[in-house]
Amino acid sequence: MNKPVGHGVNKAIDSIQERLTSYACDLNYDGLSPEAIRAAKVRVIDVLGALIGGFFGEPCRVTRNLAAQMPDPDGATVIGTRMKTTLDMAAFVNATTARYSEMIDSYHWPGSSHGHAGETVTPVLAAAEHAQVGGREFITSVVLTYEVFCRVSDVFHNPGFDSTNFGCLSTAVAAGKLLGLSPNKLSHCISMAVVPNIILKQVRKDRLSMFKAVASGQAGRAGVFAAMLARAGMEGPHLPFEGKAGWCEHVARKRFSLNTLGGNGTAFKILDTQIKIRPSEGNAISCILAAEKVAPLKNIKEVKQVTVEVPKYAKEAVGTGENPWNPHSKEDADYSAPYVVAVTLMDGTVTPRSYNDAHLSNPELRALMQKIEVVENEEFTKAYERLPQEHRTRVTVVTRSGERLVGKAGGDQDDMAVPKSDAQIEGKFRGLAEDVLGAKRVNTILDRLWHLEELGNVAEIPSAFVLD
Structure with missing residues (x-):
């Protein structure tokens, strides 16, 4: 050649x-x-x-x-x-x-x-x-x-x-x-x-x-x-x-x-390849899912400490260095375990709006992030490195009164490594597209894409997504 x-x-x-x-x-x-x-x-x-x-x-x-x-x-x-x-x-x-x-x-x-x-x-x-x-x-x-x-x-x-x-x-x-x-x-x-x-x-x-x-x-x-x-x-x-x-x-x-x-x-x-169900770097998604189990917290100011246990690769990717605790941009924030956990504990979950300027500059959110530590859990690392892979995370919130709240994620249907159902795929698409395209157009688009092999000319696809 x-x-x-x-x-x-x-x-x-x-x-x-x-x-x-x-x-x-x-x-x-x-x-x-x-x-x-x-x-x-x-x-x-x-x-x-x-x-x-x-x-x-x-x-x-x-x-x-x-x-x-x-x-x-x-x-x-x-x-x-x-x-x-x-x-x-x-x-x-x-x-x-x-x-x-x-x-x-x-x-x-x-x-x-x-x-x-x-x-x-x-x-x-x-x-x-x-x-x-x-x-x-x-x-x-x-x-x-x-x-x-x-x-x-x-x-x-x-x-x-x-x-x-x-x-x-x-x-x-x-x-x-x-x-x-x-x-x-x-x-x-x-x-x-x-x-x-x-x-x-x-x-x-x-x-x-x-x-x-x-x-x-x-x-x-x-x-x-x-x-x-x-x-x-x-x-x-x-x-x-x-x-x-x-x-x-x-x-x-x-x-x-x-x-x-x-x-x-x-x-x-x-x-x-693994489908995301939350908007963040892949290794941070199980952090969000675990935090959701104890979120939203009633009084953020009562939080004394938050420990996020993750696999080694997740710690290296989204929980090491200065940036995860001091993000300057949307790009920093969606690669930060402390940020997405803090947002989840405050708001209940993470959405694309979680990275807007109002969130990035929120002093209460910033203060909560400084109380979060990210540590490797060796058992979670082993689960990550074997097949079938599992993205495991445990989030432990300790309040000033001594109460402990624990949320766990990984190994279930929401685990990134688990293939997603048609209903999950459609639900994610609707969540991203319906506000701007409308439910009727989204229904038409989904029907066309689920039957993509029947399409005579894929030039029909881009025209279906015009935002008026």
Whole structure:
């Protein structure tokens, strides 16, 4: 794959590039399991609901204003509007908007680098709309992008680089397939996604900014743009993964293989991502659920101490350092166990409105956060690291009078690791969308998306989400 033409042809083959190319070209709807097809529809519903939930966020507004300067009637739709922009800009705006609400699914497979494969759904939808394909082709590409994202996450262990890099690659593979690229052009597409687009983990370190969501948009845009370049005839660098200065050497820092991919009896990875039922970083959700068991408290000022027991990874992700106790932004707050527990104890739960300025600047909330400690529970760590995975948390509130209130979460139907029912998926979507779309339109949208495989042209999907 990706061989230069002319004298002295280098016959070296990049096995990872070749594997991804052949897998993408061979995958078709008939090769998908019924479980994978349903999972794809669930995640499309879930991500589009998250997009509506994040539509009015500041970074989403900024990206829409930018897209308005680049109209393209032959491109793709900025979902939520009637605006059509260039294909790559539509991918950028829609992925940013879907990611902003912190409601898309998470991948927490033990030993993986985790990540949010759902951030690729709207860029893939943009490519599908642009290519005027049907629901079956779109479903196939959603399963494909999840497969690539999660399998790469499983073998990638360099903490200096962000998981959105997997999104760039997987979007490129799926978008290239949707644009009808030949195997040779798809190979170049993969190279042009991998070599020039590296996102550092700094987007999720120290004080967080609105770029946390934009990183997903940037990854989606780069992946789609690589497919556009390949379609136009551009060739990518040779040996993008396995070359002397390739991705394996400098980013992954090791050689790896992708021999195991879904299909032919192997389960698809889309089945392993976990649906969120609260708006926060995935490891903080069980903290919210546990706190809900004792919330809302009648008198916050009577709280003496709150102990939040979590798995090791949750402590590292949302309960370590200064930021969780002193968030400066919505992005800091939804990555903070002390913040979401404090909000839950005061309000009863966490909603997208829990991250508004009124909450962030609430002195009573800030005072309560300082009484919260986050500690590792080794038994919870073991439950997190085994399969089937469990997200366990225990919240213990001690009042000045000595009363102890204990809330526990994990291992039940609300556990993130437990597949969600159709009713739960619909309930989440309605909660995010009905206020702006209305119940009647939401009913129509849900019916269409549950029967996505019957859709003749997925271009019908974006038009259903216009916010008047």
